[in-house]
Amino acid sequence: xxDEAQRLCLHRVESPRAVRDTIHVGDRLPLTVGAGGHVILxxxxxxxxKYDEIRRSMYAASFGERDPETAAxxxxxxxxxxxxxxxxxxxxxRYRIEALGVHAILPxxxxxxxxxxxxxxxxxxxxxxxxxAKVPKSARSGGPPAMAVKPTRPAPAARAGR
Numbered sequence: 001x002x003d004e005a006q007r008l009c010l011h012r013v014e015s016p017r018a019v020r021d022t023i024h025v026g027d028r029l030p031l032t033v034g035a036g037g038h039v040i041l042x043x044x045x046x047x048x049x050k051y052d053e054i055r056r057s058m059y060a061a062s063f064g065e066r067d068p069e070t071a072a073x074x075x076x077x078x079x080x081x082x083x084x085x086x087x088x089x090x091x092x093x094r095y096r097i098e099a100l101g102v103h104a105i106l107p108x109x110x111x112x113x114x115x116x117x118x119x120x121x122x123x124x125x126x127x128x129x130x131x132x133a134k135v136p137k138s139a140r141s142g143g144p145p146a147m148a149v150k151p152t153r154p155a156p157a158a159r160a161g162r
Contacts, residue, residue, distance in 0.1 A: 007031055007040055007087070023091070034066040035059075035074035039087040043076045058131035059109070061102050064094055071097035073105045075113045075132075080121035082128065088113050 007029050023029070031037040042054035054060045059075040066072075074089035090105050091097075097105070110132040114124035124132065 005031060007034075007037055029066065033062070034089075035062040035072035035091075036087040036089040037066075038062065039074045039076050039089075043084040043087075056131070058113075058129065059102075059106060063098065069094050073097070073102055073109060075106075075109050077113050077116045077120065078122035078124075078129075079117070082122055082126060085120055085122075088116060 029037065031041055038050070038054055038060040042051040042060070059073060061071070061073045063071040070091055071094040072089050072091035074087045077085045077088050079085045088109065090109055114129070114132050117124040117129075
């Protein structure tokens with residue numbers, strides 16, 4: 001959820017696996033990087049081709065953007081009167097998300113976004129959310145979709161402090 005110029009983690013389900021993306025409830029992250037941040041900015045009205053595509057497909061994916069070793073896929077959640085509430089995301093080690101593919105994550109992510117939208121008073125069956133009913137063709141290939149951000153790896157010196 002947006003908290004002024006940042007995004008705030010309101011809920012977290014931890015993976016039982018030892019290697020995982022570690023975000024805690026209450027953590028604040030930048031809006032300008034990561035799938036969740038891109039969804040929040042897109043549904044907060046930012047303009048541009050990237051944000052138009054996120055609004056059309058109802059999701060964003062990022063690979064190594066916030067952290068070179070993590071990836072995430074996120075989609076919007078709505079409330080009463082289809083008011084944008086925040087983003088629901090799945091994140092984890094980049095190698096694991098890339099191996100699984102966005103196409104395998106989206107059906108589960110969309111199902112939970114629909115359920116949360118209903119719980120928060122939104123109409124998850126509205127035509128504006130038709131993308132939730134099917135996996136977009138751009139995600140079926142297994143690779144990152146068109147709106148995914150795949151930055152170059154930082155120089156070794158930049159990674160040394162991690």
